[in-house]
Amino acid sequence: MWFLMAVAAMLPSAAPMIRTYCEIADTARIKREPVVHPLVLVAGYLSAWLAASAAFAVLTLAIYRFAAAGQMLDPVVGLAGAAALAIAGLYQFSGLKQACLKKCRNPFSILFANWSAQPWRIFRLGLLQGVWCLGCCWALMLVMFAVGAMNIFWMALIGLFTLIEKQTTGRVASQTAGAILLVWAAALLLVSA
Helix, strand or coil, rough: CCCHHHHHHHHHHHHHHHHHHHHHHHHHHHHHCCCCCHHHHHHHHHHHHHHHHHHHHHHHHHHHHHHHHHCCCHHHHHHHHHHHHHHHHHHHHHHHHHHHHHHHHCCCHHHHHHCCCHHHHHHHHHHHHHHHHHHHHHHHHHHHHCCCCHHHHHHHHHHHHHHHHHHCCHHHHHHHHHHHHHHHHHHHCCCCC
């Protein structure tokens, strides 16, 4: 379930990286150099999110096991949702978020500098880009604890936001989202108390 959410929300924001890889590959192909298929890069990228999805699944099971009868409206889940929103909101202001976001925004230099005709290197390159993306967006996935897992509307909204955030410069998008998430966390905490 978490992996499907990650694919739905994060793969669209990886499109510029994939497109950049394909452009570099096309240039290499014109020069008659060997090229690794872009799906190898995508497989590496998705591997990072698969590992993160397993961690999110374990966290989900722990939270719902702790909640009385695993009910979605239980105050423990409400507190967990508020905590998840607060963590996500605070992370939007962090230097680590901005460092990872910088790597996600500019994939050309990383892809070009690490170009290879060996599939395992391209897989590793995709995995590295997936780790940068994970570092950028893991906290946004925590929002799903507050809105309910597999909420298609919120998956689409998070996916759209990550795409916008990776395509814009500066910190305005990240900090605006962080402020909204912190206010939302406070409101959920008040309602859950």
